[in-house]
Amino acid sequence: xxxxxxxxxxxxxxxxxxxxxxxxxxxxxxxxxxxxxxxxxxxxxxxxxxxxxxxxxxxxxxxxxxxxxxxxxxxxxxxxxxxxxxxxxxxxxxxxxxxxxxxxxxxxxxxxxxxxxxxxxxxxxxxxxxxxxxxxxxxxxxxxxxxxxxxxxxxxxxxxxxxxxxxxxxxxxxxxxxxxxxxxxxxxxxxxxxxxxxxxxxxxxxxxxxxxxxxxxxxxxxxxxxxxxxxxxxxxxxxxxxxxxxxxxxxxxxxxxxxxxxxxxxxxxxxxxxxxxxxxxxxxxxxxxxxxxxxxxxxxxxxxxxxxxxxxxxxxxxxxxxxxxxxxxxxxxxxxxxxxxxxxxxxxxxxxxx
Amino acid sequence: xxxxxxxxxxxxxxxxxxxxxxxxxxxxxxxxxxxxxxxxxxxxxxxxxxxxxxxxxxxxxxxxxxxxxxxxxxxxxxxxxxxxxxxxxxxxxxxxxxxxxxxxxxxxxxxxxxxxxxxxxxxxxxxxxxxxxxxxxxxxxxxxxxxxxxxxxxxxxxxxxxxxxxxxxxxxxxxxxxxxxxxxxxxxxxxxxxxxxxxxxxxxxxxxxxxxxxxxxxxxxxxxxxxxxxxxxxxxxxxxxxxxxxx
Ligand SMILES: Cc1ncc(C[n+]2csc(CCOP(=O)(O)OP(=O)(O)O)c2C)c(N)n1
Ligand code: SF4
Numbered sequence: 041x042x043x044x045x046x047x048x049x050x051x052x053x054x055x056x057x058x059x060x061x062x063x064x065x066x067x068x069x070x071x072x073x074x075x076x077x078x079x080x081x082x083x084x085x086x087x088x089x090x091x092x093x094x095x096x097x098x099x100x101x102x103x104x105x106x107x108x109x110x111x112x113x114x115x116x117x118x119x120x121x122x123x124x125x126x127x128x129x130x131x132x133x134x135x136x137x138x139x140x141x142x143x144x145x146x147x148x149x150x151x152x153x154x155x156x157x158x159x160x161x162x163x164x165x166x167x168x169x170x171x172x173x174x175x176x177x178x179x180x181x182x183x184x185x186x187x188x189x190x191x192x193x194x195x196x197x198x199x200x201x202x203x204x205x206x207x208x209x210x211x212x213x214x215x216x217x218x219x220x221x222x223x224x225x226x227x228x229x230x231x232x233x234x235x236x237x238x239x240x241x242x243x244x245x246x247x248x249x250x251x252x253x254x255x256x257x258x259x260x261x262x263x264x265x266x267x268x269x270x271x272x273x274x275x276x277x278x279x280x281x282x283x284x285x286x287x288x289x290x291x292x293x294x295x296x297x298x299x300x301x302x303x304x305x306x307x308x309x310x311x312x313x314x315x316x317x318x319x320x321x322x323x324x325x326x327x328x329x330x331x332x333x334x335x336x337x338x339x340x341x342x343x344x345x346x347x348x349x350x351x352x353x354x355x356x357x358x359x360x361x362x363x364x365x366x367x368x369x370x371x372x373x374x375x376x377x378x379x380x381x382x383x384x385x386x387x388x389x390x391x392x393x394x
Numbered sequence: 395x396x397x398x399x400x401x402x403x404x405x406x407x408x409x410x411x412x413x414x415x416x417x418x419x420x421x422x423x424x425x426x427x428x429x430x431x432x433x434x435x436x437x438x439x440x441x442x443x444x445x446x447x448x449x450x451x452x453x454x455x456x457x458x459x460x461x462x463x464x465x466x467x468x469x470x471x472x473x474x475x476x477x478x479x480x481x482x483x484x485x486x487x488x489x490x491x492x493x494x495x496x497x498x499x500x501x502x503x504x505x506x507x508x509x510x511x512x513x514x515x516x517x518x519x520x521x522x523x524x525x526x527x528x529x530x531x532x533x534x535x536x537x538x539x540x541x542x543x544x545x546x547x548x549x550x551x552x553x554x555x556x557x558x559x560x561x562x563x564x565x566x567x568x569x570x571x572x573x574x575x576x577x578x579x580x581x582x583x584x585x586x587x588x589x590x591x592x593x594x595x596x597x598x599x600x601x602x603x604x605x606x607x608x609x610x611x612x613x614x615x616x617x618x619x620x621x622x623x624x625x626x627x628x629x630x631x632x633x634x635x636x637x638x639x640x641x
Contacts, residue, residue, distance in 0.1 A: 064476055090475045094468070095501035102465040102498070106472020109459045110439070110480070114472065132462045237457035237473060239437040239480050248451045250442075250460040 044219040049187045050075035052220050053117070053143055053207060054083070056191035059225030062113040062141070063089030066103035068096055068122060071155040072211035073145035076117040097122040101129030101142075108138040109249045111236025113195055117143035119211075120161050121152060123169075130204055131170025135251025137266070139198035141191065142176070143207045145214040148373035156373025157211035159295060162350035165208050166324040173263045175270050177205040178323040180294040182280075184218035190321075192225050199231040201273055208323060210346065212296045212375065270325075277325040279318050283309070287316025289388050290334055292355050293344040294320050297376060301344050304381035313389045323351070328358040335359035340388040344368045344381055364391065402426035404435045404455050411449055415615025417572045417605040418446055421514055422453055424572075424582045425485070428589055429456065438481040439473050441466040445487035446520040446607075464495025467502035470509045481592055483510040489519045492528040492552045499558070506563030506597035510588045513554060513600055516607040517626060524610030528552040531629045536610070551629070555602050559636035565597035567636040571604040571627060573619045580632075596638055604630060 047055065054076045057065070065080040077093070084091035090107075094100035100116045107114035118126060123144045133140060146161045148154040165178045177197050181187040187209060194205035240246050253259035282302055284290060289308070293301045298319040308315040318334060320327050335341075340363055343352040349367045356365050368384035370376045401407065404426035412418045429435045435456050442450040444463035451458035461469040466484035474482045491499050491513050502509065518536055519525040525538040529551050533542040543551075555567045566588055570581035581603055588599035604626050608618035634640075 064472070066472065092471070092475065092505075095497050098465065099468040099471075099498050099501065102462065102468035103472035103475070105461070105465075106441075106459065106469035106474075107476040108472070109469070110473050110476035112476040114476070128462055129465070136460075237439045237459055237480075238477060239439060239457055240435070240455075242436040246455055247457045248460070249458070250451055252448060252460055 042221045043223045044221050046217055047184060047220050048075055048215060048217050049184045049209065050145065050214040051079050052184045052188040053191045054079035055222060056188040056225050057115050057141065057195070058083055058087060059222065060113065060192045060195040062115050062195060063087060064107040064112050064114040065090065066092050066094050066100040066107070066114070066116050068094050068100050068118065070119045070122045072147060072157070072214050073117050073119045073143065075214070076143060097125035098128065101126040104140045105129055105133055105138060108133070108140045109237045111233040111238060113199070115141045115143070117145070119145050119147050120149050120158070123161060123164065127170040130176065131172050131174065132251050133204050134170065134174035134176070135172065136249045137202040138204070138249065139202050140204050141194045141198055141207070142204055144209070146208065146210045148371070154373040155211065157213070157296060157375060158346050158371070158373055159210055159297065160347040160350065160371065161208070162323065162345070162347055165206055166326070166354070174266065175203070175324055177201070177203055177273065177276070178208050179205065180208050180321060180323050181213060182295050182298045182319060183213070184216060185220050187213060188220050188222060189224055196229060197276065201269060203273070208295070210295055274325045276322055277327040277329070278321045279327045279330045280321055281319070282317040284316035284318060284334060286314050287337070288314045288339045288392070289342060289385050290338045291315060291317045291342050291344055291381070291385065292320070292331070292351070293317065294323060294351065297344045297346060300376055300378050301381050303378040304385060307378065307382050308385045313385060315385050326354045326358065331355060331358035335363050338363060339392045341365040342368055342384045342388050344376055344384070346370055346375060364388070402430045404429035406453050406455050408452060410453055412446065413609045415606070415608045415618065416446070418514060420572045420578060421512065421581070421603050421605060422450070424578070424585050425483070425512055426454065427582060428586045431586065432589055432593070434481050434589065437479065438483065441470050441473070441482070441484040443484065443486040443490040445490045447485050447487060447514065448521070450485050464490050464493070465498055466490065467495065467498040467507070467509070467511065471502055471505070471507050474507060474509050478508070481589065483512060483589070485512045486514065487520065488513070488515045488517065488527045488529040492554055500561065503558050503561045503564045503598045503600070506565070508592055508595055508597055509599070510592050511600040512585065513602040514605045515554070515602055515630065516605040518607050518610050520607045520610055524607070529554070531625060553630065555600070555635040558600055563598050564600070564636045565638040566591050566599040567602070568634045569602040569604065569630060569632050571622065571632055573604070573622045577632070
């Protein structure tokens, strides 16, 4: 039976993690994600779990590294400057093939930046969340229900592929309150973790969690194998489309920007412009094929994002620049208005006609 | 014939990569003997550092994790919190623990994290080729203190046991040395006590072991032991700095 609860986005993430069987949360406060930690601090002790406030984001991600090494579902959450500090640990986790869930409720940057919503960590999340050759799964919710659902899914994917999975939200999604059906969280599967460090009990050979390979050939082979796995992960790439069937101008937007874009698309349709929305739900793997297919029919693309233009590169790459791609963006914590998006749609349609 | 001496079971049957005369080998052996004597190997998870002991995961016959530079106490925290029934130890050098990992060490102690740290203080960065460590003593010549460490310029060495003994969460902190048979025996006693305290759930335990780096000190192995005795011990006095049971 559907059980709807009114929740903040950040709380939905925390509740979903608990329902997915996560009993180990390590964090450090930073706006605008602190409710995740506060929720965990309240719930975890009652569930027989751990909420531990680390001395830094660096320590928190390394505690996740330790807990994940022990085979349990572990999680940390932060916002932009804190994610930068976690990048060392993320790279080590990738090098050791450890699963975990990481939340980034983005704020404006660079530096201390601001605390208002932003999407300016897209490159960091999808291109380089640390040194070395590796990827993370990056999921982008656009409402509170999805913050819940995708968090549960993130734990499943992380275990399935032995990778870190990131929920990439923004300050606005973190703070917004919406009804959530939390009955969907129960179906947590359990992958066997025979690699985990639980003590040999004299029953098996020792397990080692490690990312050091001094032989270049061996390391290359491992990286190649990991990229074979990534090729398999490509199949989880997905989008959520709105009015794309006949669309001539396609908006590509994720997170809160996608919700704003929908309003603008409705307005554009009233004015006779065939506009539609492709919303990538997975940012890595990026839904390249879905965009390539759309480019066969569409005349132009408009990318709406709260950064100086980061996801636009993935859109251009996916369609191999076969159509004009326009950018409609705000930065520093500013949120694009539906009017500005409508104007961008009109301009793109106009440019196509002339 | 009666066997009177053999490799501890907790130590793998492989040759180590440590330089001839390096006391890392002795310290490994002591930890392994203690694991054997307390019958802990099957329930122990060790954490290897970044530094000469990075390959410790090849040498201890228990489950092992390799941590980023300095982060071993945080990794150990995660391991212990996930599975409190496991015995968790880290094995760290002075660059690892007292420079890049200072925060992780102090806060693991402050939380009274029920883990054991084996802290190998050789007053230098071994693996990267002999640079100044936070524990390099005044006047000591290293690659990056070529005129001898001048505290006015490079600051003072960190005294780890003294510092950690002021923290309430520290259950046991002792500094030992492996320069002589007597001291080696004493070092083993300290390591055993630290693990026993962890088994009893008493909290954070650390054994600081003064160790040699003959290679980077530029001394013959025996000279290195003498240098340790004559220079490191006076600066870093041996003894128990914190024992929750006693004071
Ligand atoms: C983030 C990071 N910085 C620097 C290094 C390079 N590094 C490797 S070992 C080491 C020094 C280790 O010295 P110590 O902890 O004293 O151990 P020892 O080698 O003397 O046993 C350094 C700086 C690294 N691996 N990672
Ligand atoms: S470099 Fe120094 S610390 Fe490292 S193995 Fe050699 S002697 Fe030991």
